[in-house]
Amino acid sequence: MAYHIVVLPGDGIGPDVTRAAVQVLEHALKGQSVEIVMSEHLIGGKALDTYGVPLPDVTLEALHKADAVLLGAVGGPKWDVGPGHLRPEAGLLALRKTLGVYANMRPVKAFSELLDASPLRREIAQRVDLLIVRELTGGAYFGKRERGSDAHGMQFAYDTMFYSENEIRRVLITAFDAARLRRKKLTSVDKANVLDSSRLWREIVQDVSSHYPDVEVEHQLVDSCAMNLVTHPQSFDVLVTENLFGDILSDEAAVLTGSIGMLPSASLGQGIGLYEPIHGSAPDIAGKGIANPLGAILSVALLLRYSLHVDDAATRVEQAVAKAIAHGARTKDLARGQDDVVTTDQMTERVLAHY
Ligand SMILES: NC(=O)C1=CN([C@@H]2O[C@H](COP(=O)(O)OP(=O)(O)OC[C@H]3O[C@@H](n4cnc5c(N)ncnc54)[C@H](O)[C@@H]3O)[C@@H](O)[C@H]2O)C=CC1
Numbered sequence: 175m176a177y178h179i180v181v182l183p184g185d186g187i188g189p190d191v192t193r194a195a196v197q198v199l200e201h202a203l204k205g206q207s208v209e210i211v212m213s214e215h216l217i218g219g220k221a222l223d224t225y226g227v228p229l230p231d232v233t234l235e236a237l238h239k240a241d242a243v244l245l246g247a248v249g250g251p252k253w254d255v256g257p258g259h260l261r262p263e264a265g266l267l268a269l270r271k272t273l274g275v276y277a278n279m280r281p282v283k284a285f286s287e288l289l290d291a292s293p294l295r296r297e298i299a300q301r302v303d304l305l306i307v308r309e310l311t312g313g314a315y316f317g318k319r320e321r322g323s324d325a326h327g328m329q330f331a332y333d334t335m336f337y338s339e340n341e342i343r344r345v346l347i348t349a350f351d352a353a354r355l356r357r358k359k360l361t362s363v364d365k366a367n368v369l370d371s372s373r374l375w376r377e378i379v380q381d382v383s384s385h386y387p388d389v390e391v392e393h394q395l396v397d398s399c400a401m402n403l404v405t406h407p408q409s410f411d412v413l414v415t416e417n418l419f420g421d422i423l424s425d426e427a428a429v430l431t432g433s434i435g436m437l438p439s440a441s442l443g444q445g446i447g448l449y450e451p452i453h454g455s456a457p458d459i460a461g462k463g464i465a466n467p468l469g470a471i472l473s474v475a476l477l478l479r480y481s482l483h484v485d486d487a488a489t490r491v492e493q494a495v496a497k498a499i500a501h502g503a504r505t506k507d508l509a510r511g512q513d514d515v516v517t518t519d520q521m522t523e524r525v526l527a528h529y
């Protein structure tokens with residue numbers, strides 16, 4: 175039986191990094207007993223141009239028989255003018271909700287050869303090894319929202335950060351389970367000094383933690399956590415937080431490793447896994463062939479591990495990335511001083527050569 179992989183390249187640099195990821199996926203499965211069937215579909219801005227909606231029915235139908243989804247990125251200035259539900263990003267949110275992928279796992283690990291690309295001191299940067307577990311299908315991105323104007327013609331707008339107990343509990347269980355497999359420390363990040371949704375979050379952390387007596391738990395407020403991520407990144411093991419906070423903190427954490435182009439993600443939940451680099455469509459470098467494909471390639475490693483259950487192939491992809499870096503391959507975002515700069519395609523070839 176073959177696994178079905180739905181490939182959604184999206185917009186901007188999405189197609190470039192997804193092409194790299196697919197090449198690595200095909201290469202990694204050569205000689206494995208696992209077979210895959212891939213089909214490519216539209217999402218985001220390109221889907222809007224073709225079908226008038228960011229997540230068209232043809233793409234949704236393909237998900238019915240999918241075992242995993244590999245996505246590039248969506249969005250770009252061309253589509254920034256439309257109403258909220260007709261923006262490329264609305265297609266990605268709808269995809270995540272449809273798949274029920276409530277736990278977004280974003281591993282943040284420094285490669286020792288890239289320490290010069292990190293803004294941190296070398297001795298701190300080399301100890302960056304944490305996992306952000308971001309709640310992905312609730313909070314402000316999915317709550318009730320409205321734009322309007324009052325009786326005086328004054329405009330208003332609001333977005334609601336809504337969380338149910340079940341939404342909080344299930345992602346916490348994923349995070350505690352992950353902490354158990356790592357260094358057994360969990361930092362829950364909230365804004366409980368202000369927000370009711372955060373106070374509920376904190377209470378449920380306390381409750382769930384009683385089932386994990388072996389995991390050390392701490393709470394941090396999101397503002398000082400943002401500072402601690404830069405000053406003491408080595409103090410974090412698993413960091414769990416709600417959707418909006420996790421979105422922001424993970425872009426911040428990515429920089430500690432040298433570039434946002436480095437970070438992969440796996441979104442897990444009710445069955446089908448969704449795999450995507452954490453970055454966006456990077457309109458400023460789209461079409462130049464210089465995007466860093468490593469976040470997308472490392473997302474393939476997560477797909478191999480969590481959806482195709484071929485752990486040896488996953489580890490070999492991660493090792494091939496480490497070797498390509500160790501042998502000096504640097505896309506423009508990672509290059510410093512005299513580094514030899516490679517294109518997206520050349521970086522992919524270097525990874526394949528070391529597999
Ligand atoms: N998952 C997704 O599809 C996401 C989509 N977006 C969308 O992407 C568009 C651009 O958003 P931005 O705020 O500019 O964030 P971005 O992540 O696309 O880019 C931020 C900066 O990082 C650089 N960068 C990002 N990925 C890179 C890579 N692989 N290699 C080298 N450099 C890379 C970009 O060139 C840019 O300077 C917007 O329309 C936004 O809504 C943003 C985040 C996530």
Ligand SMILES: CC(C)CC(=O)C(=O)O
Pocket residue numbers: 263266267421452453
């Ligand atoms: C809907 C997205 C554009 C959110 C985002 O920035 C992300 O998932 O990293």
Ligand SMILES: [Mg+2]
Pocket residue numbers: 421422425452
């Ligand atoms: Mg983001």
